[in-house]
Amino acid sequence: MTDTRDILTLEHFLPYRLSVLSNVVSNAIAEIYSARYGLSIPAWRVMAILGRFSGLSAAEVAERTAMDKVAVSRAVSQLLADGRIERTFADEDRRRSNLRLSDKGWEVYDQVVPLALEYERNLIASLDPVDRDALDRLIDVLMEKAKALPIPA
Amino acid sequence: MTDTRDILTLEHFLPYRLSVLSNVVSNAIAEIYSARYGLSIPAWRVMAILGRFSGLSAAEVAERTAMDKVAVSRAVSQLLADGRIERTFADEDRRRSNLRLSDKGWEVYDQVVPLALEYERNLIASLDPVDRDALDRLIDVLMEKAKALPIPA
DNA sequence: TGTGTATAGTTGCATTTGAAATCATTTTAG
DNA sequence: CTAAAATGATTTCAAATGCAACTATACACA
Numbered sequence: 001m002t003d004t005r006d007i008l009t010l011e012h013f014l015p016y017r018l019s020v021l022s023n024v025v026s027n028a029i030a031e032i033y034s035a036r037y038g039l040s041i042p043a044w045r046v047m048a049i050l051g052r053f054s055g056l057s058a059a060e061v062a063e064r065t066a067m068d069k070v071a072v073s074r075a076v077s078q079l080l081a082d083g084r085i086e087r088t089f090a091d092e093d094r095r096r097s098n099l100r101l102s103d104k105g106w107e108v109y110d111q112v113v114p115l116a117l118e119y120e121r122n123l124i125a126s127l128d129p130v131d132r133d134a135l136d137r138l139i140d141v142l143m144e145k146a147k148a149l150p151i152p153a
Numbered sequence: 154m155t156d157t158r159d160i161l162t163l164e165h166f167l168p169y170r171l172s173v174l175s176n177v178v179s180n181a182i183a184e185i186y187s188a189r190y191g192l193s194i195p196a197w198r199v200m201a202i203l204g205r206f207s208g209l210s211a212a213e214v215a216e217r218t219a220m221d222k223v224a225v226s227r228a229v230s231q232l233l234a235d236g237r238i239e240r241t242f243a244d245e246d247r248r249r250s251n252l253r254l255s256d257k258g259w260e261v262y263d264q265v266v267p268l269a270l271e272y273e274r275n276l277i278a279s280l281d282p283v284d285r286d287a288l289d290r291l292i293d294v295l296m297e298k299a300k301a302l303p304i305p306a
Numbered sequence: 307t308g309t310g311t312a313t314a315g316t317t318g319c320a321t322t323t324g325a326a327a328t329c330a331t332t333t334t335a336g
Numbered sequence: 337c338t339a340a341a342a343t344g345a346t347t348t349c350a351a352a353t354g355c356a357a358c359t360a361t362a363c364a365c366a
Contacts, residue, residue, distance in 0.1 A: 006266045008201050010218065014273050015178045017292050020219050022175035024299045025168045040322090048161050059344060065163065066173050070324065073346055095331050095344040113159045120167050122302055126294060134287050139170050141279060146177045149275055193352085212314060223354065226316055248314040248361050 025123065032115045037108050038082075042067060042075040044112070047101060050085060051109045054100040057090075061099065084108060178276065185268045190261050191235075195220060195228040197265070200254065203238060204262045207253040210243075214252065237261060 010016045026041070033039040039047070045065045050056065053064065062072045076099065079085040084105035090096040101109060124132055163169045179194070186192040192200070198218045203209060206217065215225045229252065232238040237258035243249040254262060277285055 005263060006270060007205055008266045008269060009205060010198075010201055013269070014277065014288075015175075015182050015269075017296075018171065018175040019179055021292055021296050021299065022168075022171040023219070024296070026172055028299065028302060029168050045163075048163055052160055052162060057344075058346095066176070068324070069345075070347090071322095073344095074323095077346085093332065093344085097345075110158060113161045116161060116166070116168075117159060119302070123295060123298055124167065126298060127291070131287075131291060131294075134284075135167075135291050138280070138284060138288050138291070139174055141284075142276060143170075143174050143177070145276055145279060146174065146181065149181065149272070195352095210314075221354070222315075223317090224352095226314095227353090230316085246314085246362065250315075 029116055029119060032119065033108075033112045037112065039108070039112075040075065040078070042071045043078055046072060046075045046079060046099075047084065047105060047109055048113075050099055050101050050105075051113070055098050057096045057098065079105070182269055182272060185272065186261075186265045190265065192261075192265075193228065193231070195224045196231055199225060199228045199232060199252075200237065200258060200262055201266075203252055203254050203258075204266070208251050210249045210251065212249075232258070 030041055030044075033044050034041075045067060046061055049061055049065050053060075056064070058072050058076060059069060061067070061076075062069045065072070067075075076085065076087070076097075080087060082104075083102055086100055086102045088098045090098055124135075127135065183194055183197075186197050187194075198220060199214055202214055202217050206213075209217070211225050211229060212222060214220070214229075215222045218225070220228075229238065229240070229250075233240060235257075236255055239253055239255045241251045243251055277288075280288065
């Protein structure tokens with residue numbers, strides 16, 4: 001009978017390491033648009049996804065950004081108020097919104113995106129192509145696994 | 154003169170991918186202790202670090218967990234109220250706290266840690282040893298780089 | 307010693323967040 | 337055709353979070 005105690009070493013615990021890394025990176029990116037354009041993280045996420053897929057509904061934005069629908073709703077209000085997106089409602093179902101960047105929104109988008117991409121380039125600059133592929137693959141594998149894993153008993 | 158527009162593809166953008174992965178994993182882990190033991194994420198982080206390094210001050214907890222000192226202060230109050238940690242103040246500097254798990258705290262710790270470790274094991278179960286090493290190394294490299302990178306201009 | 311500065315930790319306040327309730331519209335079933 | 341259920345989106349309210357101000361103790365040095 002052993003009475004050894006399991007010890008959790010945070011600095012080696014993958015979930016913790018991911019969380020710290022993700023926070024540092026997200027905060028750095030947020031600097032690009034928060035101070036300069038007064039965009040919250042949710043607001044920028046909405047703009048980013050609309051830059052890629054124009055005409056999505058609020059629910060589709062939520063799904064594609066992994067955001068809460070309340071967060072999307074609030075970000076959309078703010079962006080509408082600032083004139084950075086436009087909204088119509090679908091003819092065939094007038095509950096359903098159609099969201100897209102306005103000209104003003106595209107201007108912001110065109111300023112922020114190159115900076116965000118540059119940050120990413122710098123971040124991975126020290127990785128060789130093999131490492132970059134490995135990183136992409138590992139994230140995909142972990143993501144799939146995490147989604148499939150049952151909530152621990 | 155080209156007028157191609159940079160498009161940010163969120164699903165390929167590393168900071169976004171990290172954020173989503175980290176959220177999914179953190180939420181799964183939080184399930185282990187939040188519902189069952191009424192522990193918030195900050196409270197559990199404090200317990201986890203005290204299980205590893207007993208006697209730390211609040212500031213040292215903050216440093217080692219990458220938490221805000223206000224968050225630590227509040228988590229400490231809560232844990233004291235629940236009787237899960239004990240606090241004394243250092244003789245040589247009575248501002249400085251000494252925090253440690255109580256017997257009751259260790260009981261919770263001993264329940265949660267094996268489940269957290271099991272979750273981690275399951276998460277990386279499909280990675281071979283080479284991939285696991287690569288993952289650890291890549292996180293370290295990115296972490297160092299992220300800390301060193303200037304806030305984007 | 308006394309005065310100014312630094313440090314550990316807490317508290318107050320304003321903002322953000324999230325869950326649940328609500329509103330409006332559409333779809334389904336009888 | 338209507339009543340009930342479902343869906344897209346917003347609002348409400350309570351809890352979590354973060355910054356700045358504050359308290360208490362310690363240190364520096366004239």
